[in-house]
Amino acid sequence: MGKGVEKMKTLYDKVWDEHVIAMDSDLSLIYVDMHYIHEVTSPQAFEGLELSGRKIRRPDKTFATMDHNTPTKVEERADITDELAKMQLETLKQNCIKNNIKLEDMDSDYNGIVHIIGPESGYTRPGMTIVCGDSHTATHGAFGAVAFGIGTSEVEHVFATQSIWQRKLKNLGVKIMGKLPKGVYAKDIILAFLKENGVSVGVSSAIEFYGDTVKDMDMEERMTLCNMAIEGGAKVGMIAPDEKTFEYIKNTKYGENENLKSDIEKWKSYFTDDESCFDRIITMDVSNLKPQITWGTNPSMTVNVDEKFPMITDASDEKAYAYMDLAPNQTSADIPVTEVFIGSCTNGRYSDLEEGAKYIQGKNVNKNIRAVVVPGSMQVKLKAEKTGLAQKYIDAGFEWRLPGCSSCLGMNPDIIDPYKHCISTSNRNFEGRQGKNARTHLVSPAMAVACAVNGKVVDISKIDV
Template sequence: MGGKTLFDKVWESHVIDSSLEKPLLFIDLHLIHEVTSPQAFSKLKEHGRSVRRPDLTFATADHNVPTKDRDNIRDLLAKKQVEFLVDNCKEQGITVYDLDHEDNGIVHIIGPELGLTTPGKTIVCGDSHTSTHGAFGSLAFGIGSSEITHVLATQTLPQSKPRTMNIHLNGTVPEGVTAKDIILKIIGEIGTNGGTGYVVEFTGEAVTNMSMEERMTICNMILEAGARSGMIAPDEKTFDYLKNKRFTPTDEDWEIAVRNWKQLYTDPDATYDQSITIDINELTPQVTWGTNPGQVVSINHTIPDPDIHQETSKRNAAKTALEYMELEALTNISNVNIDKAFIGSCTNARIEDLRSAAKVVKGYKVKPGIQALVVPGSYHIKRKAEKEGLDQIFKKAGFEWRDPGCSMCPGMNPDMAKPGERVASTSNRNFEGRQGKGAQTHLVSPAMAAAAAITGHFTNVQNWNYKDRGDQENAAIS
């Protein structure tokens, strides 16, 4: 019998009944938020059911909440959704991190930082970017409202077994290149359907050298290649990150947990259904130009000509994207000006993201006429950033410093772009209207978004003039 992949080990340890058309999985952790849970709670009440394991369910308000003036939610639907979440959680005995709670934040950020996310777990949430948690060696994926109801009622979920894919990153990460650039490169290479039907395991020296925050970024966005989820085998970095978190085991239980977690790796003789190697030795910062994350180029390149595509569907999609984005083919992406810069989202709102952006910002000013927002992913991150003085760097430069939330990413709260406004965004999707009707979104890393806010256009941070002092004015930047 052949070896097993990391995915196989987690999957098989959670199958309750494999005789069904869809195997029934036990779910270790269920995360919920205010937008996709109301229908599920209503359905539960309709059938006279209660939550099966409230101790394994945790809730937060993040998607449609304001990131300033939080005590006054003006959108009546948003206000009602938050109230409905809180009331139902209290009624069912579920822990809920409301807007004024010190642990409030984006659902995929608070899970890891509180230690709810640990290796080997099955984790679900009514949000497609649940795959973020796979960075810890868990099997994590998004579910719909009917599935949320099923998990609330039974703590189980019927699931078809996905196939496995290995994406091996060959080489070392160049200076100035981030996990965001790597995952955008991957999606550009394999396409937005390249991972459909697969759970992807990331391997390679570059992955080993990544911090946990960087690993979360690539697992977060593999969804944009159509994958069911992303996974990375846990290692000493994983254990160091999780040690002494609020919900992780302690003392002897910790030692036992680590011994078990160390078994979560792909066996040397295991095989994947598909394997891909991507070289990142020469990778440069990436910028999307179109209306999906796969339409991406290097900061040093031009926007591609749609006619390079032999397939009619791809050629037409590129033309449509350029028309929506109001861009011309063969334009240098570095010549594209922006109106807004957004640093935040479950992809890039962790402390390391804010540090990298602050390093770029220090000593500079946001270009007049550009609105720039920094939205920490949680109150824990916000407090840590303020303790380090990052908020002062941003505010002195002209950035707005906000309270945590999904903010501009989903386009369902006050932080939306206006029609025709071009946004340098650290979020995960650049679909038409994603950040507001008619908004034009370009996905970039936090450092790249910060640089664009200062220069007014997309700029290669590999050539950035970093300043040590915070009292200098803008200088010429190549």
């Protein structure tokens, strides 16, 4: 009897199937290639491991950084006053020493946000399974990896076994076509996608982004896209690797090795065989897309920068307007902005800061606005300082900080004050996300910079750079 035709698969299916160790009903035991950890979700896992008398199964496949609690001001980092944060940071350091885990601590030139330093160091690679006790682990899917966030008990399980029980996800293809207009970026695409499809569109799914627009993106834009797949309810966001992926990895700290050529040949097999493999496909044409901004309290509450805020259609709209102290038919220019935050694992990379700086245009930060730039890693910071990019921000009146998660979340000194409106390049605009009663508006870095120097939200598609 002749050999049967091999079943066509998606990118997600190919990587998943290569990592299945065992199955039990609808659950699969998946081998984990890389486990990223940080100071907030690891302490209990380390403690549980010690109490059970187990050891870290693969310290060499575990990589740690300090990011969530780290102050971004030099003077605050030198003397951390938050006792819980101080304890978590010290606990991570001691646990890494005890278990022989590589840690990029606050004194390292390679420290930074885990989802930025993993890729820029060369640890993240196509075909990997990657986990981290952080929901935005999907970022690493931009390299063709199956990457997802896990809870603290699962962190302990991966420590002990280098594996994790998971249900296989459905495949959602998101095909993005068209040349991006002036002033429109990957951040605008994902916000527009959420606006059109909602925050539950990807529940129980792995989203693969593909199409001509995605092919045209550089790796840092692709990471922005995958980073916010989680905001659409998906567990995984992915993009098939290509020559841009391989070139990016070659230029990282640990990218070049004796196996790289053969690895690349293997990586070339990671793509979806045919669109028919997807359980569902959503198509986007971004040819006429406008810069986007959120008005409400979840990322789907988004409008084009030049349109009025929508009418109230349900109780969630009403609640969002009340929290944000805004109203239907107002415009983005009506937002009383006092804070601008540029950074996070969504938009804290060098190209984000480089693109944003184009919109300074010789102006200074408006006197009514405090604008803060937080590079996503020390490498981003050092490069920006070497090239003169950092000085452009400093000269214009932006605060230039040390790396960390910063104002993305209310877990460190960079909390936004109550009732203040913050134009932010982060990924979540939930109630209290940036601090109690803080009001968050998500935008691209270019939009954030333009807002800071113009004193209000402006339509950057009308600005020549």
